[in-house]
Amino acid sequence: MNDNSQATTQLIREWMELFTTRSMHDSWRYVKAVNLSMPQFSILMRLYYHGQCGIADMSERMEITAAGASQLVERLVQSGLVRRAEDPHDRRARQLTLTESGREVIERGIDERYKWVKRLVSTLSEEQRAEVLRVLPMLVETARGLQEK
Amino acid sequence: MNDNSQATTQLIREWMELFTTRSMHDSWRYVKAVNLSMPQFSILMRLYYHGQCGIADMSERMEITAAGASQLVERLVQSGLVRRAEDPHDRRARQLTLTESGREVIERGIDERYKWVKRLVSTLSEEQRAEVLRVLPMLVETARGLQEK
DNA sequence: GTATAAAGTTAAGCCCGCTTAACTAGAAAG
DNA sequence: CTTTCTAGTTAAGCGGGCTTAACTTTATAC
Numbered sequence: 001m002n003d004n005s006q007a008t009t010q011l012i013r014e015w016m017e018l019f020t021t022r023s024m025h026d027s028w029r030y031v032k033a034v035n036l037s038m039p040q041f042s043i044l045m046r047l048y049y050h051g052q053c054g055i056a057d058m059s060e061r062m063e064i065t066a067a068g069a070s071q072l073v074e075r076l077v078q079s080g081l082v083r084r085a086e087d088p089h090d091r092r093a094r095q096l097t098l099t100e101s102g103r104e105v106i107e108r109g110i111d112e113r114y115k116w117v118k119r120l121v122s123t124l125s126e127e128q129r130a131e132v133l134r135v136l137p138m139l140v141e142t143a144r145g146l147q148e149k
Numbered sequence: 150m151n152d153n154s155q156a157t158t159q160l161i162r163e164w165m166e167l168f169t170t171r172s173m174h175d176s177w178r179y180v181k182a183v184n185l186s187m188p189q190f191s192i193l194m195r196l197y198y199h200g201q202c203g204i205a206d207m208s209e210r211m212e213i214t215a216a217g218a219s220q221l222v223e224r225l226v227q228s229g230l231v232r233r234a235e236d237p238h239d240r241r242a243r244q245l246t247l248t249e250s251g252r253e254v255i256e257r258g259i260d261e262r263y264k265w266v267k268r269l270v271s272t273l274s275e276e277q278r279a280e281v282l283r284v285l286p287m288l289v290e291t292a293r294g295l296q297e298k
Numbered sequence: 299g300t301a302t303a304a305a306g307t308t309a310a311g312c313c314c315g316c317t318t319a320a321c322t323a324g325a326a327a328g
Numbered sequence: 329c330t331t332t333c334t335a336g337t338t339a340a341g342c343g344g345g346c347t348t349a350a351c352t353t354t355a356t357a358c
Contacts, residue, residue: 008278009270011285013263018292019165020172021194027169029212037314038187045170055336063178068316070337075314092324092335114162120292121158128287129157135284136160138277143167143269186344204306217346219307224344241305241354 026113034105039064039072041109044081047098048106054093081105161288175262183254188213188221190258193230196247197255203242230254 031041039062046061047053059069073096076082081102087093098106121129180190188211195210196202208218222245225231230251236242247255270278 003275004278004282005270008273008281009263009267011282011289012266012270015285015289015292016168016172016263016266018289018296020169021198022296023165023169024173024176027173032212039315049170056334063181064315065317066336067318067338070335072315074337087335090325090335092322094336110162110166114165116295117158117161117165120288120295121154121161123291123295124157124287126152129153131284132157132288133153133160135280136164138273139269139281140160140164140167142272142277143164146265146269146272147167147171188345205304213345214347215306216308216348219305221345223307236305239305239355243306 022116023113027109030109030112034109036105040076043072043076044098044102044106047082047096048103052095052097054087054096056093058096076102171265172262175265176258179258179261183258185254189225192221192225193247193251193255196231196245197252201244201246203236203245205242207245225251 027041028038031038036044042062043058046058055066055069055073058073059066062069064072073082073084077084081099083097083099085095085097087095124132176190177187180187185193191211192207195207204215204218204222207222208215211218213221222231222233226233230248232246232248234244234246236244273281
């Protein structure tokens, strides 16, 4: 490995260290502010990004028991952030989706979390932005590819 | 705002979203695996990145009461991950530091979390890596500047 | 030197996440 | 049609995070 792999890895790590720390902290503050727990928030996020799913999927994804997932979801249904409908094709199963207000909570959270990105971008020159636009999509694509499996 | 700011912001957000989601998920798994809670882990992280501090600093940073911080630290001292010494200059205060095993836990956690960065980089071509190396440092620099204040 | 403020600790108590175990209801298999 | 499997719920119970309130100990101000 005497190519540029090492340097690239190091660079991306630095970037992540700078920002995931920050991002996680901001998330945490927001979550507290809207009176949710982190697990509850994860469920909303999951529904926001991956759409409808059932209790079983959710419990698998979060690596908790179905019982735990069921209770977590129950609280979110109570607070009106999640809709829990019966699956018409399998009446044992549930279809979980975000309600309008659930979606709002998540979207405000994302905005909050990434306010600083706007600030960051505004301090870049037009050329620098162009560079970012040229290079970053490739990284995003690749990362997304890895995510799949 | 009819330049490329909007697109750039959007792009960086997407990128960050991918990374933080992934990073948080991995952290969570690791934390469970080593039998810690997330707040406990945050304390270790703080100590790792910012070095020694007292209960008061800790409670301020984590936005919890001093009582809460004290209890959290107590558990970490019990499990041998944190050292709690008396400050020689102010005997009311404590000096919190990581023990060797605390440091190990964190370092293994970081490695774990960034394993997939290596995978990501390894699927990039040499040219792609060169591009990243050319563009990302500028982002990191700018971001660090913003962080300061 | 006494009053006051600051750093931590301890205990009581609440809420939540999560687990196991026992259950209900519906689907699939024979 | 009965057996077996699957999706989800409910209850009991543990343990942790966090808060408030009541301390103890040490430093600072007057």
